[in-house]
Amino acid sequence: MTEDFKDNKVIHAQSSETIPGGAGGSVPDLDYVRPAEVSDQDLYHGHSFITKWVFCQDAKVIGIQYFCLATFTGIIGLILSWLMRLQLGFPEAAGFMTAEHYYQFVTMHGMIMVVYFLTALFLGGFGNYLIPLMVGARDMVFPYLNMVSFWSFFVAVLVLLASFFVPGGPTGSGWTLYPPQAILEGTPGSGMGIILMCVSLILFVAGFTMGGLNYLITVLQARTRGMTLMRMPLTVWGIFTATVLAMLAFPALLVGSLMMMLDKLLGTSFFMPTILKAGEVLEYGGGSPILFQHLFWFFGHPEVYIVALPAFGIISDLISVHSRKNIFGYRMMVWAIVGIGALSFFVWAHHMYVSGMNPWFGFFFATTTLIIAVPTAMKVYNWILTLWRGNIRMNTVMLWCLGFIVTFVNGGITGIFLGNVSVDVPLSDTYFVIAHFHMVMGIAPLMVIMGAVYHWFPLVTGKFLSEKLGKWHFWTTFLGAYSIYFPMHYLGFIGVPRRYFEMYDSPYMTSAVGMNEFISLAAFLVGAAQFILIFNIIKSLKTGKVAGKNPWQANSLEWLTPTVPPEHGNWGDRLPVVHRWAYDYSVPGAKEDFITQTTAPSEVADTKVEKT
Amino acid sequence: MAEADKKEQTTTHKIGIYLWIWGLLFVLSFFSYMVDWYQFQGMLRWSLILIFMFLKAGLIMAFFMHLFWERYALVNVLLWPMTAIACFIFLMVAEFKYTLFTRLLYFFVGG
Amino acid sequence: MSDPKIEGYEFKPGFGGMAADTASDQTMFKGVHWGKAMMWIFLLSDTFIFSCFLISYMKGRGSTPVEWPNASEVFGLHVFGVDVPLLLIAIMTFVLITSSGTMALAVKYGYEKNRKMCGWLILATAIGGLTFVGMQAFEWSKLIHEGVRPWENPFGAAQFGSFFFMITGFHGTHVSIGVIFLFIYAYKTFAGHYDERKRGWFTSMKGDYVEIEILGLYWHFVDLVWVFIFAFFYLW
Numbered sequence: 001m002t003e004d005f006k007d008n009k010v011i012h013a014q015s016s017e018t019i020p021g022g023a024g025g026s027v028p029d030l031d032y033v034r035p036a037e038v039s040d041q042d043l044y045h046g047h048s049f050i051t052k053w054v055f056c057q058d059a060k061v062i063g064i065q066y067f068c069l070a071t072f073t074g075i076i077g078l079i080l081s082w083l084m085r086l087q088l089g090f091p092e093a094a095g096f097m098t099a100e101h102y103y104q105f106v107t108m109h110g111m112i113m114v115v116y117f118l119t120a121l122f123l124g125g126f127g128n129y130l131i132p133l134m135v136g137a138r139d140m141v142f143p144y145l146n147m148v149s150f151w152s153f154f155v156a157v158l159v160l161l162a163s164f165f166v167p168g169g170p171t172g173s174g175w176t177l178y179p180p181q182a183i184l185e186g187t188p189g190s191g192m193g194i195i196l197m198c199v200s201l202i203l204f205v206a207g208f209t210m211g212g213l214n215y216l217i218t219v220l221q222a223r224t225r226g227m228t229l230m231r232m233p234l235t236v237w238g239i240f241t242a243t244v245l246a247m248l249a250f251p252a253l254l255v256g257s258l259m260m261m262l263d264k265l266l267g268t269s270f271f272m273p274t275i276l277k278a279g280e281v282l283e284y285g286g287g288s289p290i291l292f293q294h295l296f297w298f299f300g301h302p303e304v305y306i307v308a309l310p311a312f313g314i315i316s317d318l319i320s321v322h323s324r325k326n327i328f329g330y331r332m333m334v335w336a337i338v339g340i341g342a343l344s345f346f347v348w349a350h351h352m353y354v355s356g357m358n359p360w361f362g363f364f365f366a367t368t369t370l371i372i373a374v375p376t377a378m379k380v381y382n383w384i385l386t387l388w389r390g391n392i393r394m395n396t397v398m399l400w401c402l403g404f405i406v407t408f409v410n411g412g413i414t415g416i417f418l419g420n421v422s423v424d425v426p427l428s429d430t431y432f433v434i435a436h437f438h439m440v441m442g443i444a445p446l447m448v449i450m451g452a453v454y455h456w457f458p459l460v461t462g463k464f465l466s467e468k469l470g471k472w473h474f475w476t477t478f479l480g481a482y483s484i485y486f487p488m489h490y491l492g493f494i495g496v497p498r499r500y501f502e503m504y505d506s507p508y509m510t511s512a513v514g515m516n517e518f519i520s521l522a523a524f525l526v527g528a529a530q531f532i533l534i535f536n537i538i539k540s541l542k543t544g545k546v547a548g549k550n551p552w553q554a555n556s557l558e559w560l561t562p563t564v565p566p567e568h569g570n571w572g573d574r575l576p577v578v579h580r581w582a583y584d585y586s587v588p589g590a591k592e593d594f595i596t597q598t599t600a601p602s603e604v605a606d607t608k609v610e611k612t
Numbered sequence: 613m614a615e616a617d618k619k620e621q622t623t624t625h626k627i628g629i630y631l632w633i634w635g636l637l638f639v640l641s642f643f644s645y646m647v648d649w650y651q652f653q654g655m656l657r658w659s660l661i662l663i664f665m666f667l668k669a670g671l672i673m674a675f676f677m678h679l680f681w682e683r684y685a686l687v688n689v690l691l692w693p694m695t696a697i698a699c700f701i702f703l704m705v706a707e708f709k710y711t712l713f714t715r716l717l718y719f720f721v722g723g
Numbered sequence: 724m725s726d727p728k729i730e731g732y733e734f735k736p737g738f739g740g741m742a743a744d745t746a747s748d749q750t751m752f753k754g755v756h757w758g759k760a761m762m763w764i765f766l767l768s769d770t771f772i773f774s775c776f777l778i779s780y781m782k783g784r785g786s787t788p789v790e791w792p793n794a795s796e797v798f799g800l801h802v803f804g805v806d807v808p809l810l811l812i813a814i815m816t817f818v819l820i821t822s823s824g825t826m827a828l829a830v831k832y833g834y835e836k837n838r839k840m841c842g843w844l845i846l847a848t849a850i851g852g853l854t855f856v857g858m859q860a861f862e863w864s865k866l867i868h869e870g871v872r873p874w875e876n877p878f879g880a881a882q883f884g885s886f887f888f889m890i891t892g893f894h895g896t897h898v899s900i901g902v903i904f905l906f907i908y909a910y911k912t913f914a915g916h917y918d919e920r921k922r923g924w925f926t927s928m929k930g931d932y933v934e935i936e937i938l939g940l941y942w943h944f945v946d947l948v949w950v951f952i953f954a955f956f957y958l959w
Contacts, residue, residue: 034731037749044927141757144926209768213761220751221760228748247764248693251771255779259889267874268885270783283874286789286881288711291782295775298700345696349703358710361703578748630831634824641820645813648795648958657958665954669947676827676943678936683734684741686752686760690767697774704778708785715788 031600033226033577041138041222043569055151057143058568059214062150063129064460066120069150073157074117078527080109089520091502099501100188103172106499107189108164110175111197114303115204116157118445122310123208123246124153126452127215127239129460133558134236136224136576138569140214149214152207156200163189163196171197174499176300179271179292180284183264195264198257205250215243224557226578230334231597231612233556233582234327237334238313241341242306248345249302256295263287293355297348305344307441309337311448312379315404317582318451319383321554322398323390324593326583328382336375343372353424362421369419373412380409391586391593396470400451403478404444411440414489429499432492435485443481450477450533457537458551462564463544465536473532480526487515555596556582581612625681633675640668729753762937766944769897773948776893777955780886792878794957797871798862812957815858816949822851823946826939833917833935841935842912848942849905852898859895863888887956894952897945901938908938 046052056062084105087094128146132139140146163170172188173181181187182194189197219232219240232240259270263284271292272284320327327333349357350365383405392398414436418424427433450473457465496503496512503512550559562572576598584595589607601609644664647657674680679687734753735743744753752760784791800810829844866887870877876884911917916930923930 034748037729037732037753042929142761142926144928209765212768213764216764217757217761221749221755221757223749226748228746229751230746231748247768248696248771251768252775255772255775259779262873262885262889268889269874269881270779270885286787288708288783288786290707290711291779294700294704294707294782295779298775346699356714358707360706364703625831627828627831630824630827634820634827637820637824638817641813641816644954644958645809645816648809651795661954661958665950668950672823672943672947672950676823676946677940682755683744683753684738685744686755686763688741689752690763693767693771697771697778700774700778701781704782705785708782711782711786712788715786719788 030602030605031579033579036225036575038222040575041141043139044143045568055147057139057147059128059132059140059143059146060460060566060568060570062140062146063125063127065150066124066128066153067126069154069157070117070120070125073112073160074121075530076161077109077112077117078530080105080112082524082527084109085520085523087501089517089523100169100172102501103174103499104170104188104193107172107175107177108160108170112160113442114175114307115201116160118307118441119208119246119303120153121449122307122445123215123239123243124150124211126235126310126314127243128211129456130235130558131215131218131239132222133561133566133570134233134556135219135222136227136557136571136578137218137222138571138575141217141222142210142214145210146214149207149211152203152210156203156207159196159200159203163193163200166192166196168193176293176296177260178296179260179263179289180273180275183260183272184275184277184282195261198261198264201257202254205254208246208250212243212247215239216247224575224578227557230331231578231581234313234316234330234333234337235310235556236313237337238310238316241337242309245302245309245341245344246306249299249306251299252295253299256292256299259295260292290352290355290357293352293357294349297351298345300351301348302341302344304437304441305340307445309341311404311445312337312340314452315383315401315448316379316386317556318397318448318455319386319401320583320585321455321552322395322401323387323392324585325386325390326581326585328385328388329378330581330583332378333382336379339375340372343368343375347372350419350424353421354428366419366421370416373416373419376412380405380412395454396465396467396474397451397455399471399474399478400447400454403474404447404451407439407447407481408444411436411438411444415440427492429497430492431488431496431498434498435488435492438488439485443485447477450474453533453537455552456558457540458547458564459558460565461541461544462547463540464547464551465540465544469532469536469539473529473536476529476532477526480522480529483522484519484526487519491515550596553592553594554582555584555594557597560596560598580609584609584612629675633671636671637668640664640671644668756931756933756937758937759933759940762940766940769944773893773951776890777951780890780955783882783886784880787880787882789880791880792876792883794959797866797878797883798957809957811858811862812953815855815862816953818851818855818858819946819949822848822855823943825851826942830936830939833912833932836918836932838912838915838918841932842909845905845909845912845935849902849909852902852905852942856895856898856902859891859898863891890952890956894945894948897948901942901945904938905942908935 044057046056046058051057053061056065083094083097084102087097087102128140131137168189168191170189171177171182171193173190173194177194177197181190183190219236223229223232259268262268263270263272267283269284269287271289272282272287273289274285275282316327316333347365347368349361350369353362353365383401414432418427418433418436454465454470457463491512494511503516547564549564552559557576557578558566560576561567561570578597579600580595580597582597584590586593587595587604587607587609590604590609595604595607595609601611641664644661647660647664652660679690732747732753734740745751747753795808798812799806799808801807802810825844825847829841829848832841832844866884871884871887873885873888875881911930912935915921917932917934920929920931922928
């Protein structure tokens with residue numbers, strides 16, 4: 001094993017070094033940065049293909065592994081949504097689908113997209129790749145644990161997909177998995193399906209805990225010299241806070257899954273009340289179905305922000321870089337992220353207004369829900385104010401950013417409708433809810449992912465993605481997504497219920513039929529448009545324009561590595577030293593319109609740069 | 613790990629403090645056992661159980677887990693999330709009362 | 724654990740110090756080992772797991788119209804012709820606290836680089852843990868013998884058995900995992916891995932006595948959880 005460490009660069013303690021780029025002697029304390037508290041990280045360098053690319057301990061490779069696997073499951077989720085739309089829009093063409101299939105597809109689509117796609121992609125993918133680079137660390141603090149985290153996720157996905165092939169198929173109880181129906185006969189997949197789902201979730205949580213500990217400790221304890229928390233890019237803030245939420249919210253999901261498995265396997269009655277079925281009393285009795293709902297949403301609502309907060313953070317950075325302006329109200333943005341994160345633990349039961357919980361809870365949860373709109377709205381204002389009078393580059397990344405802001409505002413406003421009990425009660429279980437949450441936590445974070453892919457692709461591969469294909473991709477996705485979800489709001493208002501396999505003959509069907517067909521066509525188009533990205537990635541990898549170092553002229557550390565793409569250990573011989581925040585764009589008096597985080601103050605002494 | 617060298621400076625505590633805490637934990641456990649032995653009931657039982665529980669938990673965390681000597685940055689990070697748990701407990705108390713109420717209402721009174 | 728010395732950084736006490744630590748660069752928890760910080764955050768997450776279990780138990784117990792069994796009688800033992808309530812549980816509590824005490828001392832001697840003493844104390848802790856698990860197995864088998872099952876029991880509400888086996892089972896799993904690690908660490912201590920800073924088997928990170936403290940945190944946490952289970956499950 002010792003030879004695995006011989007490649008470690010001999011790194012001297014940095015405490016006695018002079019600061020590179022310092023003014024030297026004349027103004028000694030201007031560029032002073034406290035010496036390193038800890039000696040350099042001891043890294044394991046893989047030598048074989050297996051240790052370099054499969055069981056790899058490099059956070060960047062793990063990030064890419066997470067990204068690819070999450071995308072793969074996402075595509076499965078996408079295909080499932082096509083099948084659902086086929087049934088809803090053109091039932092006669094979907095003769096092969098039974099109601100059971102439909103429910104199974106709904107369930108798997110929801111669970112895959114929320115947990116195995118968005119969560120894994122944002123935290124596992126972007127988190128692993130970007131956190132060490134952005135805070136100036138050589139790697140995650142526990143590389144081995146990080147590797148185990150990915151492989152747990154891998155096994156979780158395998159178990160999830162295995163449920164398609166077991167007798168009875170995957171669970172069809174809706175992505176919320178509410179008991180008692182989730183484990184009772186008559187619900188599709190109530191046998192092996194639900195068990196595998198619970199096992200898969202437990203594996204996911206276990207794997208995620210290992211990854212999450214890495215992200216948190218890397219951000220808290222392994223920043224480079226000069227990198228204070230208030231100098232971190234908002235991307236890191238978003239991912240960090242989302243990870244905190246995940247560490248505290250996933251336990252509830254774990255407990256809920258475990259108890260449901262016991263109900264199914266051992267016949268306990270945690271969630272099972274006395275049930276009459278065809279005149280016979282089942283063996284269950286005395287349990288509390290609503291307890292599962294509380295546990296699930298104690299996880300489920302923070303989960304919304306686990307997806308949203310990284311998106312908030314990433315979009316802030318993209319907007320700032322591509323409009324060449326500092327982010328408006330950086331501190332406000334940080335506190336908004338933290339505030340949203342903290343509040344998200346006190347709003348969960350707004351998903352349960354119609355569940356039969358204690359009716360007084362409506363007051364509490366409607367209030368907290370509306371309070372959480374305040375920091376969220378502040379963020380939207382700040383994005384718009386960042387754009388205002390910026391030197392905006394209208395490239396693909398910026399298009400995705402603008403698309404995100406519009407979509408997020410849209411979904412956010414319908415969220416305020418649904419946060420009020422008296423508005424929610426008639427609208428819940430209609431397509432209005434579907435439209436709301438797809439806008440706010442489906443399409444909006446997806447747009448951020450797309451923008452982030454176009455933004456960071458040059459870093460990961462050294463090549464640009466094609467702008468032309470990118471614009472096609474954006475406009476079809478943007479216009480298509482609105483064609484899907486705008487009409488759904490209307491469907492909700494006229495009372496079309498969600499979760500129905502078909503609409504049968506009902507008074508509002510006349511106006512819903514055409515609209516459903518239109519939505520389905522748009523859904524097929526938008527789904528197909530996503531393959532433009534995959535084509536773009538493959539094409540650009542081969543023939544894309546070479547990007548070079550720091551192609552977007554960004555300030556944050558990930559663009560400042562000695563090699564592009566960054567190699568294992570990220571920083572070569574010497575860790576970067578940070579002197580400022582990541583948002584010094586268009587500073588009056590500066591030679592260029594950006595001042596990187598590592599630029600020493602003495603170098604820009606004659607500019608109007610703020611002390612950050 | 614990388615930082616290990618620094619640990620040399622860390623001072624340790626006298627053995628006495630651990631033995632004291634150890635003894636106190638035994639005494640408190642004995643007291644909480646006595647709550648059951650004498651079959652106290654009602655609010656007295658509840659308050660005694662909770663007092664002894666929190667005292668024991670506090671002693672373990674503060675001294676055995678060294679939280680008393682840690683810096684406030686760590687202590688606060690660990691303790692603030694408990695407000696979410698407190699809120700969850702508080703609401704679930706209201707919830708179980710309501711569930712019991714509806715059960716008694718519909719099952720026994722008959723709606 | 725007085726503050727470690729950090730070049731160029733001045734420690735401030737209290738909340739002012741908290742603000743300064745948080746606002747400073749590099750680390751937020753000054754002088755705290757990465758692994759120790761990780762264990763603390765993990766324990767925080769684990770606290771949420773056990774809290775969810777206990778809250779579920781409260782909700783389940785509170786909303787059942789069937790009478791809840793009297794824990795004092797169910798867990799009582801019949802010794803020398805006398806019914807002693809909760810006897811076994813009381814002994815288990817004392818065993819666990821004893822092992823927690825030996826662990827605290829092991830951490831202390833670890834930092835003093837007293838290899839022998841540290842090793843023996845870890846071994847004592849492991850044996851205490853093993854005793855606890857053994858007594859729990861006895862308790863389970865006794866209850867199963869009396870007809871308590873996860874899905875039913877002769878004393879009252881069916882959820883009693885469900886919650887009992889689940890919560891004590893989950894706690895027992897934690898204890899068992901801890902015991903395994905205690906034995907491994909006892910071996911590593913006696914073999915001098917921490918003195919030689921030998922690399923770990925899997926993680927390939929250099930060994931250090933701080934690992935004993937990290938394991939100690941976990942072990943004290945297991946004891947801590949038992950304090951709550953003892954109060955809520957057995958005494959309530």
